[in-house]
Amino acid sequence: MNVNLPLLFATTLAVVLSAPATAQEADRVLEEIIVTAQRREVRLQDAALAVSVLSGEDFDQSNIGRLDNFNAYVPGLTIAKNDGAGRVVAIRGVGWETAQNLSTQPSVLLYVDGVYLANPLSMGTDLGDLERIEVFRGPQGTEFGQGTTGGAINLVTIRPDTSAISANIGVTLGSYNMVRARAALNVPVGEHSAVRASLQKYTHDGFAEISGGVLDAYDLDDADSLTAKLAYLWQPGDTFSAYVTAFVSDSSQHAAAQRNVAEPQSGVRKLSQDFPGIFDLDNNVFSAILEWQLPSGVAFKSITGYQELKKRQSVDGDRLNESLTATDILGFFVTTANWDVLTFWDNDSEAFSQELNLSYSGAAADWIAGAYYLDHENFNHFLEANGPAPFSDSIPALADPNPITLPPFQSVLNFVEARTVTREDWALYAQARFHVGEHTTLVVGGRYQSEEQLDETLQFFTIPSSQSLDNSQFTWKLGIDYQHSENSLFYGLISTGWKNGGTNPGALNGAINVPVVFQPAEVTSYELGVKNKLADGRLRLNVAAFLYDYENLQFMEEDPVPFAGGTGNIPSTDIYGLETEFNWLLSDSWRLDGHLSFLDGEFNDDHFTLDVVDFREALVPGLIGLFTPEGFNTRVALSQSTNLKGNTPPKLVEFSARLALTNNHEIGGGTLMSRIEYVHRGEYQYRVFNNPLVDTVPSYDIFNILFDYHMPNRNLSIGLGASNLFDEDGVNSRFSNPFGLLTTSEEFIPPQEVFAFFRQDF
Numbered sequence: 183m184n185v186n187l188p189l190l191f192a193t194t195l196a197v198v199l200s201a202p203a204t205a206q207e208a209d210r211v212l213e214e215i216i217v218t219a220q221r222r223e224v225r226l227q228d229a230a231l232a233v234s235v236l237s238g239e240d241f242d243q244s245n246i247g248r249l250d251n252f253n254a255y256v257p258g259l260t261i262a263k264n265d266g267a268g269r270v271v272a273i274r275g276v277g278w279e280t281a282q283n284l285s286t287q288p289s290v291l292l293y294v295d296g297v298y299l300a301n302p303l304s305m306g307t308d309l310g311d312l313e314r315i316e317v318f319r320g321p322q323g324t325e326f327g328q329g330t331t332g333g334a335i336n337l338v339t340i341r342p343d344t345s346a347i348s349a350n351i352g353v354t355l356g357s358y359n360m361v362r363a364r365a366a367l368n369v370p371v372g373e374h375s376a377v378r379a380s381l382q383k384y385t386h387d388g389f390a391e392i393s394g395g396v397l398d399a400y401d402l403d404d405a406d407s408l409t410a411k412l413a414y415l416w417q418p419g420d421t422f423s424a425y426v427t428a429f430v431s432d433s434s435q436h437a438a439a440q441r442n443v444a445e446p447q448s449g450v451r452k453l454s455q456d457f458p459g460i461f462d463l464d465n466n467v468f469s470a471i472l473e474w475q476l477p478s479g480v481a482f483k484s485i486t487g488y489q490e491l492k493k494r495q496s497v498d499g500d501r502l503n504e505s506l507t508a509t510d511i512l513g514f515f516v517t518t519a520n521w522d523v524l525t526f527w528d529n530d531s532e533a534f535s536q537e538l539n540l541s542y543s544g545a546a547a548d549w550i551a552g553a554y555y556l557d558h559e560n561f562n563h564f565l566e567a568n569g570p571a572p573f574s575d576s577i578p579a580l581a582d583p584n585p586i587t588l589p590p591f592q593s594v595l596n597f598v599e600a601r602t603v604t605r606e607d608w609a610l611y612a613q614a615r616f617h618v619g620e621h622t623t624l625v626v627g628g629r630y631q632s633e634e635q636l637d638e639t640l641q642f643f644t645i646p647s648s649q650s651l652d653n654s655q656f657t658w659k660l661g662i663d664y665q666h667s668e669n670s671l672f673y674g675l676i677s678t679g680w681k682n683g684g685t686n687p688g689a690l691n692g693a694i695n696v697p698v699v700f701q702p703a704e705v706t707s708y709e710l711g712v713k714n715k716l717a718d719g720r721l722r723l724n725v726a727a728f729l730y731d732y733e734n735l736q737f738m739e740e741d742p743v744p745f746a747g748g749t750g751n752i753p754s755t756d757i758y759g760l761e762t763e764f765n766w767l768l769s770d771s772w773r774l775d776g777h778l779s780f781l782d783g784e785f786n787d788d789h790f791t792l793d794v795v796d797f798r799e800a801l802v803p804g805l806i807g808l809f810t811p812e813g814f815n816t817r818v819a820l821s822q823s824t825n826l827k828g829n830t831p832p833k834l835v836e837f838s839a840r841l842a843l844t845n846n847h848e849i850g851g852g853t854l855m856s857r858i859e860y861v862h863r864g865e866y867q868y869r870v871f872n873n874p875l876v877d878t879v880p881s882y883d884i885f886n887i888l889f890d891y892h893m894p895n896r897n898l899s900i901g902l903g904a905s906n907l908f909d910e911d912g913v914n915s916r917f918s919n920p921f922g923l924l925t926t927s928e929e930f931i932p933p934q935e936v937f938a939f940f941r942q943d944f
Contacts, residue, residue: 230713249261254863258761285635454502455498537554566922597921612629641687661673686747700751747920762778788827882910887904911933
């Protein structure tokens with residue numbers, strides 16, 4: 183469909199904006215938005231930092247069930263998939279370029295009700311019974327800590343209500359046999375406590391499928407998950423509360439659709455593969471939050487969390503069938519076919535966290551001081567196999583419970599790793615806000631964090647290694663707020679962030695360029711912002727400008743010696759941008775919400791490294807491969823000729839925008855809500871190499887529409903909607919695998935989905 187989507191939306195917007203002639207006569211004002219800033223709940227317009235808030239209702243209206251499809255819904259946020267399982271989340275271009283190294287941590291961390299979820303695979307969990315999502319942009323060392331050099335995402339769930347029994351049930355049916363069924367029940371227990379239980383079942387057929395061969399019509403990008411939460415709140419008075427939750431999620435489906443860029447079939451939803459990928463994820467989170475208001479005015483808070491996560495996965499690593507993989511990666515033989523599969527890829531994780539803090543709010547100052555502890559054990563076990571023999575002949579060897587590897591790596595069992603990384607962290611933090619004068623507040627904060635890491639690895643079935651590492655750092659924050667008027671807040675903020683270093687077990691096997699230990703990443707952020715409420719409370723306009731000085735950005739660095747790569751550091755990076763967010767009541771019945779953001783940056787210093795894509799292009803069957811002298815010389819030459827200086831940092835979206843226009847119309851005793859939403863996710867570079875062959879991820883534009891009719895006398899809502907209305911084949915991410923056959927694959931956003939729903943409240 184040849185449609186100029188931005189022009190279409192601009193035309194539609196011009197028409198509807200000409201309709202509300204009573205915009206200056208509106209009686210309504212914008213609702214107050216609450217956010218968890220400075221570790222306490224405050225009004226969004228009083229939080230002197232860059233933070234975005236969307237409600238659970240916003241996600242439902244846009245047909246977003248997971249964070250995967252949250253791209254461009256807030257300024258600077260990019261969520262790119264990685265190898266079908268991991269979610270590489272970046273805010274303002276600061277993300278996780280080392281997801282293949284178990285000893286590294288993301289730069290954007292996920293919290294549920296303030297409880298840290300230590301395993302990054304939690305990003306793929308269904309959202310469930312959600313009140314709101316808070317996205318904190320920039321380093322959050324004092325408030326959230328734990329390596330948040332990019333930012334933090336806090337999911338705030340719906341709490342039990344002690345005042346009355348309530349319940350709701352809702353069902354959504356849509357394209358691809360989609361079913362999303364939800365139910366929630368709130369029951370007061372006595373006068374001071376309540377229990378809330380919620381349940382969600384979500385299924386749909388695959389958005390893509392394998393076409394041809396023995397796996398013809400095998401679904402990919404399907405969904406089959408069950409999410410449940412049980413919460414108990416005890417609040418015997420104004421001075422004490424106990425909030426205990428249990429969250430359980432079970433997801434079991436086929437693999438994500440990863441389309442090889444060399445795929446010969448037309449249509450992005452058709453793939454040629456010959457290995458059945460699966461993805462099973464169990465994520466259980468338990469938490470207890472206790473709060474006391476002491477007679478002195480000091481509040482004490484305890485946050486206890488426990489997470490248990492298990493992932494089971496298999497992957498068609500070459501993303502094609504055997505007849506289409508004409509790659510001689512080893513260099514020992516001339517062949518017209520090769521293949522690459524991960525027969526299993528398991529991850530088991532356990533984490534315990536405990537946070538204690540004291541806070542005080544007074545006329546002269548507000549302050550908070552606390553301590554944090556984390557114990558996280560993360561086990562990863564996978565086997566990757568490739569070979570020149572017919573794939574069907576290799577099935578018995580892949581199933582062998584006692585596999586062996588024949589040097590020099592010519593057997594079907596190519597690489598195996600069993601690795602456990604144990605992290606023990608503790609931190610002390612404090613932050614104070616001093617009210618100097620009637621309109622000015624000074625902010626001072628600091629956090630000391632220490633981490634002990636033990637990396638125990640077994641590679642190639644027989645090569646063990648054990649490495650320990652201690653890291654510690656102090657991060658700080660200085661800021662000033664100026665309340666120009668009741669409706670205008672100006673702020674300036676300088677804050678620092680720090681993310682742990684780690685280990686490279688592969689470097690023990692003979693690395694040339696990649697060190698055994700890589701350095702922690704550090705960032706200094708300079709931010710100016712203004713928060714305004716204008717037009718007599720009908721327009722909220724927030725603007726933030728920032729500059730990052732980022733040191734030792736971590737990325738996957740390949741070594742001329744095969745299997746000796748790992749994580750490296752880019753010395754210096756500058757990132758800068760401008761972000762705007764707005765909510766505008768155009769009239770009593772029309773509303774416009776959205777954002778615009780502009781980002782840019784570059785690597786400042788010379789850094790020469792090997793790009794595996796360049797090596798892939800240089801392969802010559804029987805001559806240049808991983809284990810030939812010519813191949814080694816080629817890799818050395820490439821590692822000395824590829825300079826990253828001047829490149830754009832990865833996941834840094836040049837321009838993104840979201841506009842949502844809503845109309846509420848009284849009809850038949852009820853209210854019809856009509857909504858059209860436009861989302862633009864701009865172009866970005868997937869990797870640090872900016873390789874023109876594979877790294878540029880193109881922009882996309884999508885529209886979502888929704889009609890929701892609410893009958894208040896029956897507490898019933900029914901509706902009809904469509905997401906990705908014009909079926910845009912937008913590219914979510916483009917991943918070049920540094921392992922296996924060095925393939926490049928693309929993952930796409932969900933296609934057009936039409937859905938109908940009802941919700942009954944009791």
